[in-house]
Every structure is written in structure tokens, then in C-alpha cells.
Amino acid sequence: MQRAEPTGPLPAELKTFIERGVSVMVGTRDAELVPELVRAWGPRVSRDRRSVSVCVAMAVGGRTLGNLGDNGCIAVTFASPGNSEAIQMWGRCIGTGPARRQDLAAVQEHRDAFTLVNKGLGVPNPFIEALWQRELAGSPDMVTIRFVPEQIFNQTPGPDAGSPR
């Protein structure tokens, strides 16, 4: 399988971008190359800026976690609801586990920022609240996924979407 090297420390502006209330979607695949999508919360860049963590609700992320355990391939797209600016990271999962206190704090912070950004666009708070609550139905548990980005792409709609950053 074609693999790129880790990208090195993520630029500071990228850290700012993914930690400010973006919409986050995680893509994985199984051994048969069947893709699986899930919404993620609380994106955080590590202190050394070499890895990224996101959380998914256990109730909706079972197959995603299975795929990561199987092959570790992960794609995560971060999009700003306010201006459609988006980036995608392709990378390798380096660990999953129950969300810790600081992960849950990041989730809370992200939810608040995401709600605020959407409110500014006329999306009512109860809608964002429902989006969140419905993922937790049946299980309140969150799981943290840590990964090392290996390739980063501009994903903003337009002629340059998909170009490397």
C-alpha cells in the first residue's frame, strides 16, 4: 500500500482552523475496501503538533473502530460551516480508547463553538443539540481516535479542491 511519511509538525494556522468549530467527518474502510463514515467531535492537535485526536460516539462508531483496529487507514475532513473552507487529512491511526477528561472537555468546547458558528448562519441551537444527542442514544460513551496525518489536502469547493497543501 502506498504510504506517505508523517507531515511533520502541523502549521499553527491549521491547528487554529480545526479547533474552531468545524464540521468533522471520519472515513475508514474494511478489509474489502468498503468505506465507513462517522461524525466526530472535539478535534485536538497534540502539543507537539504531530498527531490529531477526535472523538466519536460509541453508539455510532463501532464499525469505524473495527476498521481502524484492522488496518489503521483514516481520512478526516474538517469543514467550516461559515465559509465552506475545508481541509482533509489522510493518515494512520495510532490509538483508540475511552475518551478521557481532557478529550471530553475538547468535545464540549467543540460543541459550543460549532453551535455558535451555526447559530450565526441561522441554524437553530436545538438542531445542533439533536444532532449530538441522537448519536448518544443507547450509549453515552465516547471513544477517542488518535492519528498521525501523512497527507493534507485543500478540500474547499472549487477548482483547487483536492490539491495538496
Add this chain to the structure above:
Amino acid sequence: MSALRTLTVPLERIAPCFEGIVPASVCSCSREGLPNVTFLSIVHRLDETHVGLSFQFFNKTRKNTQENPRAQVIVVAPGSADQYRLDLRYLRTETDGPAFDRMRVRLEAVASQTGMGRVFRLRGVDVYEVLDCRPVNQESRSEILPQAERMRELEALTERLGSCESLDALLSTALEALADLFGHRHSFVLFPDEEGTRLFTGASYGFEPSGVGSEVVVGEGILGVSVERRSVVRVTNLALDRLIAQAVRSGVERRGEQGNLEKEIALPGLPDVKSQLVLPLLSRNKFLGVLCLQSAEPGRFLEADERVMQIVARHLAASMANTMATPSAETRVAALQSGPAAPAASHAVVKHYRSDDSIFIDDDYLTKGIPGRLFWKLLQAFVGTGRAAFTNKEIRLDASLGLPDIKDNLEARLILLRRRLDERCEFMRLIPAGRGRLNLDVRRSLTLEELP
């Protein structure tokens, strides 16, 4: 052909997810096993087991699905925020056909509106078979109620229209009924001009000021493209369309390709319009005008609303054709129609510019074009001979007016003129007097000035 598949959740049950109100996302995977995730402004439901993803630029999703046909999308229900996973298998790419055409007209309409007509071009629609559709969280599934049938409302509307004997009454009644019966509180009707290059607003409901007389160029913007293509255009989240257009615009500017960008066109109607439904009014393939519904709410007009409003538009067009063919059927008599004009309280100057037939009353613009020419003719007769009563027939046959063949829409011009006067002039009115007659009511002495 594949056997009909039973999905965990039938696509019809979650139809609002396929309206482009809330963005969706797609994950594909390359032959080498690298997943790829992209946000989508809309996933199109083609039928009960197929969806379409439209594309304008080359992208990784397309590259991947050529290699590995499996993909997955997540769509979000606009009201409940329920998410659904759709497991997909790529089948083919369409570059023509009804689904492609419908998406292309919609894209071109929004592109024209946002000044992106030279950038946005629908290249194709990738058609996917839906292998299954299920809630993202099996534990959380709210029932989506099917939209109520609107047969009663349709019946009531056609009953109201059936009693209208003039075009003016027909349009007023129709727009009022759309508000009363269907809750569509902002609507207007535009008529074509003689050359077929412009449209002007002839009737409106729920706007202050009414906007009567405002113009749209055929082929420009959502309204103009709908008319040019004689095609319904439904926009469910113009705010999202504008955001995406702005993002693409920035990308085009960064590439130094500003030459491909055009100005965003002001959309007539509500300042914060999010939803818009534009329905051409066609009777026996003859274009009579366009009905436009607007709302400040995203997702106000869904697929089911479009079907119902299409019935309304067709019925309205047939009724319009009928009244236009028999203008003398007008029997409404206004209360002020009889008797000589009231004594002039003061004086006013009316100017007519021959270059475009524009009319100014005490230097305030009233109208132009055919309605301007008509009004000038009436005023000349009124000031010259004191005549205040006219018939539609004499206007239609008056060769000195040099009117083009406007037999069908003379009434539309008179409606526009009458409404502009009602809105913009306190001392002159055109009053329908029944049986194809018109009275000119003037309450000031007038001086007419003809200018080049």
C-alpha cells in the same frame, strides 16, 4: 437490471434529506485502500434505490469509485437532525437525460444569480445503487411523517379561481389563496415583455412595497434562467449556495482567473430569501409568465410542494389564457367609476420621454415601455378632449400606438399600469369599469410635456 432491493429505511421516508438543506458527506476508497472524505451540498434521490452525486470538477471521489465502486454517504434530516448511512455502489455517469437536465438548470440558475455562470458547469451525474439505508444510530430513530395530501386546498383554490372574470382578479385571488391555503406568504407573478427579453412584475403578495413593475432579464439569475429554459427551479437553501459560490469565487481569484467571474445579481423579493420556487406559466406551450414563491426559511419548498404548486401553476396558466382570450368578460365595477372627474384640487406635470416611453409625474418615475405608451395615449385624450372612458378594444386596435401584437397581454400591461398608479400616484387612477372598459380618474389639472 437488479432486483428491487428492500432498504432498512426506504428513501421516500427520508425524502427531505435529499433536498440540499443540510450538507451531506461521502466516503470512497482507492484501490490502494486509502479512504477519502468530502462534504456534499446535496445528494439527489433519483428513485427508490438510486441516488446521484453531481460533479463540476474532477475529484478524488470520482477517481476512487472508478477503481472501487463502493462508497458511503451520510445524509441529515433537516428537522430532526437524524443521520442516515447509505451504502452505495457506483453504476454509471450520466451526462444527459431528465435527471441531468433538472440538476443542470438548477445549477445554472444559482450560478447565474451568484455571478458564477462561467465557472459552474455540471459535468455529469454519478449514479449509485443504494445497497442499504439505515439510521446512523439504530437506537435513535424519529418517525418522519409523510407530507399531508393537499387535495382539499387544491380544490378550494380552483374554486376561488373559477369565479374570477378578469386577469387582475385572477392573479390577486391566486396569490392570496396561496397564502391562505398553503401558507406561501410571499409570491409574485412576472409577465414577459413584447421582445421576450425581459420580465416585469405584474402582481405580488406579501411585499411592501409591492415591487410591481420591477424587471428581470431573461436568462439572468434564478428567475431569468427558469424562464429561458421553461423549467421549474427550486432552491432550498440559498444561504448555503451563496457560501459555496463565495468559496469557489475565492479559489478562482487566487488562481488569477477573475475574468471568469461576474457580479452577483440582486434577487427581486425578500432580502433574506433562503427558499425559492419558480414555476413558468405555460398554457398549450405558450409562455404567459412566471410564478415565484419565496420564503426566508430554508427548506420551505420541498419536492412534494413543487408537485402541488406545479398543478397550481398549470391551472393558473390555463385560467389566464382563458381570461386573456375573452377580455370583455370583465364585469367588476369599481365604486368610483361613474361621473365626471372630480374637480382639480391642484396641478401636476406629466412628462413622456419618447426614447423609452417612460412617464414621470412631477418628476417621479411611474413606468416605461408599453404601459408608458398606453398611459400617454390615454392622458393625451383626457387632456385634449376631456375623455375619461376607454375600451380595451379601441386601445388594442389603435394603430397610432404602434403596439406590437400584444393581443394576449394587453391586460397584463393595463394591470401593471393600474397598480403602479395605485402605488405611486395619489390623484390618478385607472378603474376597470366592466365589459372591457376603463375609466381614467384624475383629480388634478394636468400639463403634458413630450420629450425626446
